Amino acid sequence: MxxxxxxxxxxRYAPLIIWMALISFASSNEFSAVNTSNVVRPLLLLLFxxxxxxxxxxxxxxxxxxxxITEYAVLGWLAxxxxxxxxxxxxxxxWFQAGLLLIVFHALLDxxxxxxxxxxxxxxxxxGIDIAGGLTxxxxxxxxxxxxxxxxxxxxxxxxx
Numbered sequence: 001m002x003x004x005x006x007x008x009x010x011x012r013y014a015p016l017i018i019w020m021a022l023i024s025f026a027s028s029n030e031f032s033a034v035n036t037s038n039v040v041r042p043l044l045l046l047l048f049x050x051x052x053x054x055x056x057x058x059x060x061x062x063x064x065x066x067x068x069i070t071e072y073a074v075l076g077w078l079a080x081x082x083x084x085x086x087x088x089x090x091x092x093x094x095w096f097q098a099g100l101l102l103i104v105f106h107a108l109l110d111x112x113x114x115x116x117x118x119x120x121x122x123x124x125x126x127x128g129i130d131i132a133g134g135l136t137x138x139x140x141x142x143x144x145x146x147x148x149x150x151x152x153x154x155x156x157x158x159x160x161x
Contacts, residue, residue, distance in 0.1 A: 008085075009087070015082075016075075016079055016082045019071075019074060019078050023110060027114050028117060029117055029119045032119035036060060036063065037060045044056055044059055068126055068129045068133060070133065071130075072103060072132075072133030073133045073137035075106065075134055075137060076099060076133070076134035076136065076141065079103065080141035083095035084145070100131075100135065103131055103134030103135070107130035107131050108127050110127075111123055111124065111127045
C-alpha cells in the first residue's frame with residue numbers, strides 16, 4: 001500500500017527526474033546542430049525566402065542557445081519546486097543553493113557526456129549558458145514565491161504579522 005508521503009515525494013521529484021532525463025536525451029546525436037538545422041533551415045526559408053546561408057547558421061545557433069537557457073530554466077524551476085517541499089528541513093531551508101548545485105552538476109555532466117557523442121562537442125561555454133538558464137528559473141521561482149507569501153500575509157491582515 002502506497003503511503004501519502006511516498007505519493008507526495010513522487011509528485012515532487014518525478015517531474016524533476018524526468019526533465020533531467022529529457023535534457024540528457026537532448027544531448028544525443030538526434031539534437032546535434034546538423035539535425036536541428038534540418039528543422040530550422042526549412043522553416044526559415046519558408047518564412048524568409050531570401051535569407052542568406054549565414055543568417056540561417058546564425059539563427060540555428062541562436063535557437064540552440066535559447067534551447068539551452070530554456071531547458072535549464074525549467075530545470076531550475078522544477079528543482080526549486082521539489083526542494084521547497086522536501087521533507088528534509090536542510091533542503092527546504094537551502095533550496096536555492098541545493099538547486100543551483102544540482103544545476104551546475106547536471107550542466108557539467110551534460111557537456112561531459114556530449115564530448116563522447118561524435119556529432120556533438122562538450123563546451124564549458126554551453127555549461128555557463130545552462131547554469132545561467134537554471135539560475136533564471138531559480139530566481140523566477142523565488143520571485144513568485146515571495147510575491148505569493150507577501151500577498152498571503154497581506155490577506156491575513158496586520159494581526160498576522
